[in-house]
Amino acid sequence: MDTEQIPEILSEEVIQEIKTALENKTLTEAIETVNGILTDIENVPLNIAVTGESGSGKSTFINVIRGLDTDEEEGAAETGVVETTMEPTPFSHLQFKNVKFWDLPGIGTPNFKADDYLEKVNFSQYDFFIIIASERFKENHIHLARAIHSMNKKFYFIRSKVDVDLESSRRRRSKSFDEENTLQQIRENCSESLRDGGVGEPHVFVLSLLDLHKYDFNNMQNTLEKELASHKRHILLLSLPNITLQVLEKKRETLSKLNWLWAFLFSAYSADTNPGNHTKGSKVLQVVIEKHLNIFGLDNRSLIRIASAFGKDVNDLKSVIKSPFVSTEINQGVIQTQLTTSVAKSRILAENFLSYIPIVGNLITRGVSFFRSYLMLGDCLKEFTEDATNVLRKVLEDST
Template identity: 55%
Template sequence: MDSSFDIITAEEVEEINSALENGDLCTATERLNESLKSIESAPLNIAITGESGSGKSTFVNAIRGMNDEEEGSARTGVVETTKVPTRYTHPQYANVTVWDLPGIGTPNFVADNYLQSVEFSRYDFFIIMSSERFKQNDIDLAKAIQAMEKKFYFVRSKVDSDLYASKIRRKKTYNEENILNDIRHNCIENLSVGGITEPQVFLLSCLELDQFDFQKMQDTLEMELPNHKKHIFLISLPNISLPILEKKRQALRKDIWKWCSLSCTVATIPIPGLSVACDLGILVKAMISYRNAFGLDKSSLEKLANKFDKDVSELTSVIKSPLIIQEINKELVATLLTRGTMGALMVVEYAASNIPVLGSMAAGGISFGTTYWMLCGFLKEIAEDAVRVLRKALESPV
């Protein structure tokens, strides 16, 4: 199977092919629909814990692409503000939940019964935060999580404050790389002495999430999460760096063939008008989801402009695709479909030999090719526009 399409499992391919070979188009269509829904709606629960004052709530907001003053943001402060496990859903992906857990060592949440108190089983992985040295409570919690065979990662927060203080105190000898290496080494050494084998420690600033080790942490989580969780994790990340935008493009590229296979399967069902209606619905839904994932919807553009003190018109001025600034609806897509036939013919032969399931369908090739051609083209355009918009946002004032 082509690596571009590895988001499907061998079991799914076998089930869909079996249904097609038996002429059961309804079952094949239903299975493809279920597969698409499982990609979009896979629940992801991220637990953020640590001692009070470590910046948990700020991180909860940052990882969801929000600031501390937005409606729905986690409450932040200089004292412990989280009294019970509090859920915060992603503003765009309701199946992604970041949990702000009470600090370890607070009166109601001591280390001995912490995991039971916060309902340990519902989380996919834990991020244990500290703004200083990791302490015995952190080590004990990590050991308990490890014993229950869950993933955990250490985040040393507020490294921007450490760097600022060092720059003030050591103006002549200040070296950012050396300071960061010292902080990382001290954290790892302290955790290793406490009995944590090969601890994974990431240095972050919640106020500048794209700096320091965030990319390294993202890559680690992507590698260690199951495929269906990995996909929604990548798509839900805030659009704060060029590597994140590229990861999103790759993730979305992998599920295009499923949309197209669904279109192709429906095209083989002999109901007049069904295929066209399905194609329009598929394209509208997919294109809107792409625009939202890259943060090019109106609300996201306004938030980005506000974050970098820009005017929204500055950001939209670099957008080249006319589709992004229009309302994406069936009428717009219907006019685009007429341009896709030639592209469809170019991809059908390749698709039949490289894409799972399609080889089992003699009919519907043009429907598959048209949808594939259009979604690939739109994804390429919107990914390139997202890069231009982010670069514009990051530009320093002249």
């Protein structure tokens, strides 16, 4: 079993709360406790501030990172070559409404002052800042970064429109052009100008906002993941668009850390003497599988959206998907069929499970219902990751 399945997104306080519930409370009270914790994890707020000079692409970045296909979709941040944002404007993630990207007023105005700017945009409400520039980073960017640092907030720099620079260099130096060398020069020039301005060791990521999966997107995701608190990291990973293989695998990893809680709910409902709660157990698994399908972009609505965005036939995308949950209506019958296939493996897992999960009390070790559901959820996540990977490769096969 992977050690990644240990639930490190849960704080020690929450772990203790679950342990107390399992050991000292009734079955109904323990179910209520775990349900409440899962709800809190799903609804943790994440507020990301995005700023830069007008025309740098900050609004486009917000639209792309939220999963919008164009800047003209309903609910998109307004874009333009002149400043269109006068007040901090929140844009919620399409799936996770608790994740908000704030489009802040541009910092290139003549009366810009970093300290006043941060006060006006209510800097304390943001988890971190992203500062975007389409060319070089200027004095305004440096002043803002230093002010953010003085207030103990994290900030990251994005050098946007790097695809334009690469194409220009390719045309002017057709014989000696080297893409990776050119990218590294851009990174180093940006970092050097920021260090010269007193920023220290800045995090600089070069991106194409029209092809976000290229260049430094994975590096940016790794950095944010490393520097965010674990509960914020979890919701950030889930909210990222499914545009790289690494993102898909990270989503599988973070979701797998909660499988034991979902499995506990199933086994607890199954152990209840009230027949109605047996149905609730299957419903728990149905709901979580539907959520996971949506997170990996494998639900029908997401597949239609992806096919439209990349000019593909949705049936071509579905042809590379193997999971039965994608092609079949998810109901209690399908859930029970999948659970049945996990029986043999669950007996083996039960013998070794206690050394990997920090809290397993008598409530969830009765019979094999816990282990069956735990294994089924793990298998589903692996299948969904593989299917989403195949879909991603399919939509990008003519675009790379």
